[in-house]
Every structure is written in C-alpha cells, then in structure tokens.
Amino acid sequence: MMISCDEATYIISKNQHQKLGFIKRIQLKIHLLMCNYCRRYENQIRFITGIINKLKLFPENNNSNYRLDNQQKENLQKEISKAS
Amino acid sequence: MENNQLNPSEWINKYGDYLYNYAITRTQSQEIAKDLIQDTFLSALKAKKTFKGNSSERTWLIAILKRKIIDYYRNISKQKEDKTLSNKPFRDSGFFSGHWLDNKTPANWNIEKSIETEELLETLKYCLSLLPEKLKACFNLKNMEDVPNKEICKELEISESNLWVMLHRARLQLRECLEINWFRK
Structure with a gap:
C-alpha cells in the first residue's frame, strides 16, 4: 500500500492527463499526507501544467512574439511560387 | 463559400507569422520552426486538391504543420539513445530507496506570490529546450499537440507505459530546471 516518492511523482504526472483509479488515488493521498516534498511537487507540477496550457493555446499572444522578416517571407514566397 | 478556397499567394502574409509562432512554441527553436513552416507550405501546395x-x-x-511537428519529433527521437534513464532525483538503494535525495528535494516556490511574467515563460521555454530529445518529443506531443497516446507510441515506437515514464521524467527535469533558473533567483 505504501508507495515511494518516485512512484508518487509518477502518479502525479499521470494525473495531469487522466483520472486515477481508486487504489492509486488512495495511495497517493496517503503518501501526500505524510510527504511534504511530494505535496510541493504536486503543486508545482500543476502550476507548470497551467502555464504550458496557456503557452499552447495562445502562441500568437505570447509576449515574445516572433515575426518572419521580409527577407524570409520573400524566400518562402519564392519557394511557393516555384512549386505551384 | 468564397472564404473556404485556397489562395497560396496570400499564405505567407496571412498565416506566415502565426504558423511561425505556433511552430516555435512547440519546438523551442526558430531555425527548426522556419524549416517546418516551409515544409508545411510546400506540402500544402502538393495537397491542394485534397482541400x-x-x-x-x-x-x-x-493540421499540416501539426503533422510536420510529429514527423520532426519522430525523427529526432530515433536519432540516438539519450541518457534519459539517469539522473533521477531519488535514492536508488537502501531503506529509503525511491525517496527524494537530500539535495534534490523540491523547494518552496511561493507559487501564490509568483506572477506569470514574460521571463517566467521564457525560462520555461528554455527548460523545455534542455530536455533530452526523446523526453522532449514525448512531452511536447502530449502536452502541446494533444496527440493521442496511441499515436505517440506508434510514431516514437515506444509502449504506453514507456510513454508515462518519459512524461514523468520530463516533468522531474523541467521542475528542477525551473527551480534552479527561476525560483532560486
């Protein structure tokens, strides 16, 4: 029933993507009650998942907005015209 | 309907920057992003009739760019076996096997107080770029592209349990990198 921090953090990672089964959920809960570091880990992973989702959904309002410069655009345009 | 026709001569102006940013966010590299969008436009021209x-x-x-990103990750993850198996932050033997190593325990981040600034995003992107290729492939396909597990496993030729392990390792590394480069500063 007892799991290690390695297993607990593995379950935490999986839990970012899917619901846990009953046993896994209980195992994780018990572990987190006892382990301050894994509690921190879980919070931090959730935090990271949150920012990744933002980054993913809004690539264009990402503050460090990248732009193709005119030369690059021209080159691409040439490639397209050649191919079409 | 007029607006659902293809107009290749307008592509670069209308979508160039958008696709470029999309690809950078997912590959953490401007150079690769440029290649990928060029491939995308060329493939799109060839596939014009299928639109x-x-x-x-x-x-x-x-959709075409997404396919290119998956192909890209499939290729780099095949290139070489990287050391994804080493450097876990846990003890590997003894009574406390599997528990945090003393010098690897997560620090208190004060998440409540930390604001999601531009620098934080930049640090995160930097940390993503440091992941070993195979972990990066798994992490990005799963989290950025939302590719189904089955497809990731097929493309990268790994089992599903392997994929979960890789995602786990990617998170361990990412977290540590953020802690060192952001929260400890």
Missing part, C-alpha cells in the same frame, strides 16, 4: 473547403484555410494549414 475540401469544409474547414478554413488556416485550420487546414495548421
């Missing part, structure tokens, strides 16, 4: 007009031009181009 049915039931999605917008942009959606259609993004």
Whole structure:
C-alpha cells in the first residue's frame, strides 16, 4: 500500500492527463499526507501544467512574439511560387 | 463559400507569422520552426486538391504543420539513445530507496506570490529546450499537440507505459530546471 516518492511523482504526472483509479488515488493521498516534498511537487507540477496550457493555446499572444522578416517571407514566397 | 478556397499567394502574409509562432512554441527553436513552416507550405501546395473547403484555410494549414511537428519529433527521437534513464532525483538503494535525495528535494516556490511574467515563460521555454530529445518529443506531443497516446507510441515506437515514464521524467527535469533558473533567483 505504501508507495515511494518516485512512484508518487509518477502518479502525479499521470494525473495531469487522466483520472486515477481508486487504489492509486488512495495511495497517493496517503503518501501526500505524510510527504511534504511530494505535496510541493504536486503543486508545482500543476502550476507548470497551467502555464504550458496557456503557452499552447495562445502562441500568437505570447509576449515574445516572433515575426518572419521580409527577407524570409520573400524566400518562402519564392519557394511557393516555384512549386505551384 | 468564397472564404473556404485556397489562395497560396496570400499564405505567407496571412498565416506566415502565426504558423511561425505556433511552430516555435512547440519546438523551442526558430531555425527548426522556419524549416517546418516551409515544409508545411510546400506540402500544402502538393495537397491542394485534397482541400475540401469544409474547414478554413488556416485550420487546414495548421493540421499540416501539426503533422510536420510529429514527423520532426519522430525523427529526432530515433536519432540516438539519450541518457534519459539517469539522473533521477531519488535514492536508488537502501531503506529509503525511491525517496527524494537530500539535495534534490523540491523547494518552496511561493507559487501564490509568483506572477506569470514574460521571463517566467521564457525560462520555461528554455527548460523545455534542455530536455533530452526523446523526453522532449514525448512531452511536447502530449502536452502541446494533444496527440493521442496511441499515436505517440506508434510514431516514437515506444509502449504506453514507456510513454508515462518519459512524461514523468520530463516533468522531474523541467521542475528542477525551473527551480534552479527561476525560483532560486
């Protein structure tokens, strides 16, 4: 029933993507009650998942907005015209 | 409908920057992103006839770019076996096997107080770029592209349990990197 921090953090990672089964959920809960570091880990992973989702959904309002410069655009345009 | 026709001569101006940013966010590299969008436009030209007009031009181009990103990760993850198995932050033997190593325990981040600034995003992107290729492939396909597990496993030739392990390792590394480069500063 007892799991290690390695297993607990593995379950935490999986839990970012899917619901846990009953046993896994209980195992994780018990572990987190006892382990301050894994509690921190879980919070931090959730935090990271949150920012990744933002980054993913809004690539264009990402503050460090990248732009193709005119030369690059021209080159691409040439490639397209050649191919079409 | 007029707007659901393809107009290749307008592609670069209309979608160039958008696709470029999309690809950078997912590969953490401007150079690779440039190559990928060029491939995307060329493939799109070849596939012009398959465009049915039931999605917008942009959606259609993004779908092609997504495919290019998956191909890219499939290729790099095949290139070499990287040391994804070493450097776990846990003890590997003894009574406390599997528990945090003393010098690797997560620090208190004060998440409540930390604001999601531009620098934080930059640090995160930097940390993503440091992941070993195979972990990066798994992490990005799963989290950025939302590719189904089955497909990731097929493309990268790994089992599903392997994929979960890789995602786990990617998170361990990412977290540590953020802690060192952001929260401890």
